[in-house]
């Protein structure tokens with residue numbers, strides 16, 4: 001076999017062996033040419049390094065090579081004409097000796113794991129008509145020698161790792177009918193010689209790195225049925241000649257940088273079009289109404305372009321199944337811009353409709369309910385759709401995906417939405433929906449994700465939702481929900497991605513059933529009115545990465561069980577009434593990125609290890625009883641306990657005096673502000689936005705030496721009070737900075753303002769200024785500035 005190898009030029013630098021080989025060859029070639037074929041096949045076998053199904057075991061001397069698996073010989077001359085080893089899981093390379101199988105007409109090696117280059121010796125296969133190498137791991141360029149295979153009809157190298165340009169030499173392959181190069185790394189431009197492949201039926205060039213423009217000459221390929229150059233770097237316009245190809249049934253050009261418009265009459269010349277996919281380009285103008293003449297159209301995908309105006313009627317497109325026009329400028333300014341939806345009712349095979357992210361306005365038409373029941377995905381997000389979601393939606397019983405977030409819907413969720421028994425994803429967030437969450441949603445037992453955040457839902461969370469036993473993400477945040485958290489819902493063990501109930505008015509405790517959430521990654525119950533202790537069972541939620549519980553009324557200490565949440569990255573317990581020591585185990589949590597314990601009543605020594613080493617990752621402000629820690633935290637030393645407690649007593653007395661007075665002052669300020677508000681006749685919406693009083697963040701920053709710790713004279717749950725000196729007039733002031741970090745605090749602050757609106761009170765402390773602005777990080781900053789009085793003289 002080695003000798004034969006030599007004769008094929010593998011070792012040309014070895015003259016002695018070469019002579020022997022040549023001698024052997026000349027002796028044998030004429031007499032037994034079929035031996036050459038056999039040896040070539042054995043050489044091919046030698047190139048295969050792995051043959052998991054053992055198909056090449058049959059390639060042995062005990063049977064004639066024409067009987068070998070995958071080899072087919074011509075009947076008369078006993079020459080191998082077909083080599084078919086597709087889908088055999090083969091690893092290895094294609095031996096150059098394949099060039100000696102000069103009678104091969106079909107080579108099918110697709111769907112294996114062959115690597116290395118395609119040997120240029122394939123150029124010797126002059127009779128080759130079908131050459132399939134797709135779905136392997138071949139590298140290098142397409143050998144130029146393949147241009148000698150003048151009879152090639154099918155050349156498929158899709159899904160390899162080939163590189164380089166498409167060789168110009170291939171222009172000789174004018175008999176090609178199927179030319180498939182997609183899913184490689186080809187660069188350069190789309191060669192215009194393809195315009196000479198007059199028999200071409202399928203041209204597949206997608207998922208490469210081809211640049212330049214689409215050659216006009218492709219429009220001469222009158223037999224072309226399939227063109228795909230999706231996901232390249234093509235520029236320019238789609239040549240109008242391509243819209244002349246009446247045999248075309250699949251056209252793909254998505255994910256390029258193509259611009260221009262679609263010809264008005266395109267549909268008239270493409271009667272066979274079934275797939276039209278040009279999404280993710282820069283095409284503009286209207287969708288040509290003639291598209292309705294493409295009566296075989298099944299997939300229409302033009303998303304992420306700049307198409308505008310009204311969507312024409314699709315009523316003749318009875319075969320339409322995928323309709324994707326999302327992320328365009330469609331519907332802009334047109335009256336009844338959603339009327340195209342009714343024209344889709346004739347498409348009895350409709351499966352997916354997406355018209356999200358456009359300019360469609362108006363109300364969803366009732367004909368929505370007449371769409372084919374084959375529909376499984378309906379997306380209409382980020383538009384300007386208002387009004388009620390039509391009840392008729394209940395007819396779409398095979399719907400699995402329903403996305404309508406970010407519109408201006410105003411009504412309630414139709415209670416019969418519970419009819420959509422196989423719904424899996426339901427998103428109706430940020431859409432002005434109101435009323436209660438219908439308990440019938442609990443009938444959607446296959447639901448995987450439910451997102452209703454950012455609406456105006458009121459009332460209780462329906463406990464029936466716990467029937468949705470496949471739910472892995474639930475987001476009801478940013479609504480006005482009240483009442484207790486249903487224990488069975490919070491114990492829904494399928495929840496794995498997120499449970500978000502934040503920013504509502506939920507009351508009561510966090511039920512112990514929360515411990516069932518062993519798979520949950522993120523739990524957010526922040527900014528509610530929850531109370532009680534943190535349940536010990538929370539420690540069972542061992543998958544938690546994000547835990548937000550801030551802005552509630554939780555009290556007691558952090559349970560030891562939390563120790564088992566070792567994978568946590570973000571932990572926010574701020575703005576509660578938690579007390580006790582800060583547990584040491586928090587310093588051991590490796591992955592903890594951010595720890596917020598501020599505005600609680602923690603006491604004792606602050607740990608110094610782990611997350612506590614870094615003052616930007618840990619926040620502990622507003623806990624008066626802490627000591628120790630890194631100097632950056634500006635906490636008192638823990639050593640002199642008696643001194644400390646004495647000092648603390650003084651501070652407490654002092655602070656309570658200040659807060660007593662400031663509390664009253666606050667009331668007065670509120671009354672004053674409400675009075676101002678009344679006076680300007682609802683011109684000012686926020687009670688703290690009076691510009692006459694306003695002083696800048698910068699001024700206060702200077703006055704308090706950057707809110708430096710030594711100027712801090714007190715901290716309360718509402719805010720911190722600093723002593724400062726105004727630069728302008730040298731006046732000594734007390735600056736009360738509101739803790740806006742506690743969103744709940746601001747909420748209750750405003751609520752109290754509302755409540756105190758009508759109470760009249762005598763001015764006790766002179767308020768000088770109000771600061772309502774943002775700090776240099778862009779966060780909201782609100783502060784009140786009082787005249788400063790020395791100790792004891794405040795009253």
Ligand SMILES: *[C@@H]1O[C@H](CO)[C@@H](O)[C@H](O)[C@H]1NC(C)=O
Pocket residue numbers: 031032033034035064065078
């Ligand atoms: C090889 O060719 C010889 C004649 O050249 C023929 O007799 C013989 O049957 C062939 N062997 C095979 C395996 O086809």
Ligand SMILES: *[C@@H]1O[C@H](CO)[C@@H](O)[C@H](O)[C@H]1NC(C)=O
Pocket residue numbers: 057058059060061062063
């Ligand atoms: C040769 O191939 C045949 C058919 O697959 C098989 O039965 C036989 O065991 C093989 N012989 C050797 C020596 O591998």
Ligand SMILES: *[C@@H]1O[C@H](CO)[C@@H](O)[C@H](O)[C@H]1NC(C)=O
Pocket residue numbers: 087088089111
């Ligand atoms: C590809 O080969 C694998 C086995 O290696 C097989 O399971 C799969 O069906 C083949 N795919 C095609 C399209 O032939």
Ligand SMILES: *[C@@H]1O[C@H](CO)[C@@H](O)[C@H](O)[C@H]1NC(C)=O
Pocket residue numbers: 089111112113135
């Ligand atoms: C590609 O080949 C791999 C095995 O190498 C197989 O698992 C996969 O299914 C094939 N893909 C196609 C589309 O046939």
Ligand SMILES: *[C@@H]1O[C@H](CO)[C@@H](O)[C@H](O)[C@H]1NC(C)=O
Pocket residue numbers: 099120121122123124145148
């Ligand atoms: C490639 O083709 C050229 C010209 O047809 C030929 O001279 C050369 O030997 C071929 N190379 C191989 C490796 O077959």
Ligand SMILES: *[C@@H]1O[C@H](CO)[C@@H](O)[C@H](O)[C@H]1NC(C)=O
Pocket residue numbers: 171192193194196
């Ligand atoms: C197409 O074929 C014609 C005639 O065979 C030839 O003159 C022309 O150069 C070819 N075009 C390209 C781009 O190869």
Ligand SMILES: *[C@@H]1O[C@H](CO)[C@@H](O)[C@H](O)[C@H]1NC(C)=O
Pocket residue numbers: 219240241244
């Ligand atoms: C389209 O085809 C017609 C004839 O079938 C021809 O007259 C016209 O020039 C072609 N248009 C383009 C842009 O190639």
Ligand SMILES: *[C@@H]1O[C@H](CO)[C@@H](O)[C@H](O)[C@H]1NC(C)=O
Pocket residue numbers: 268292293316
């Ligand atoms: C195109 O569709 C329109 C409206 O449906 C119809 O009147 C016209 O006859 C159609 N034209 C062709 C060429 O099919």
Ligand SMILES: *[C@@H]1O[C@H](CO)[C@@H](O)[C@H](O)[C@H]1NC(C)=O
Pocket residue numbers: 314315316342343345346
């Ligand atoms: C549905 O198609 C029929 C013809 O098949 C047509 O008469 C009717 O107007 C179409 N209806 C709609 C709503 O497009």
Ligand SMILES: *[C@@H]1O[C@H](CO)[C@@H](O)[C@H](O)[C@H]1NC(C)=O
Pocket residue numbers: 303326327354355356357377378379401403
């Ligand atoms: C619909 O389009 C939007 C916007 O492009 C996209 O984010 C969303 O994934 C699509 N939804 C479906 C179900 O196709």
Ligand SMILES: *[C@@H]1O[C@H](CO)[C@@H](O)[C@H](O)[C@H]1NC(C)=O
Pocket residue numbers: 418439440441442443464
């Ligand atoms: C759907 O839910 C409602 C209210 O929860 C219930 O009365 C009704 O029986 C349920 N329907 C089905 C089909 O399960």
Ligand SMILES: *[C@@H]1O[C@H](CO)[C@@H](O)[C@H](O)[C@H]1NC(C)=O
Pocket residue numbers: 614615616617
């Ligand atoms: C503290 O954490 C911040 C944010 O993670 C990081 O940028 C900074 O380098 C850390 N500082 C130290 C001293 O580790």
